[in-house]
Amino acid sequence: LDKFESTVQRDGLIIVNSSLIDRRLTREDVKTIYIPLTDITTEMGVPAAQSVAAIAAYLHYTKIIPVETLGAILQKTLKRKELVEKNLLIFEKIVEYVDNI
Secondary structure (H helix, E strand, O other), rough: OOHHHHHOOOOEEEEOOOOOOOOOOOOOOOOOEEHHHHHHHHHOOHHHHHHHHHHHHHHHHHHHOHHHHHHHHHHHOOHHHHHHHHHHHHHHHHHHHHHHH
């Protein structure tokens, strides 16, 4: 966060993994969402899915494409098929979390 906070453009979005970073941003000209990505993905049994969870949060928050589209892509491209269902559950948790921010 310290390294990248200043590089985000005005009105940009910063997603903070609040499981790892406990400080708040100092900038007021960007949107910020704090999500415990590590806690959520670890609780769901896939701690390595933090990046995908962050992407799901970004997509749901910005409404660029539906998170369901990401889920469909994941189903077709994830090499470890046994993780598809867990990743889809992570998406649901992320969507619920973002909706309650």
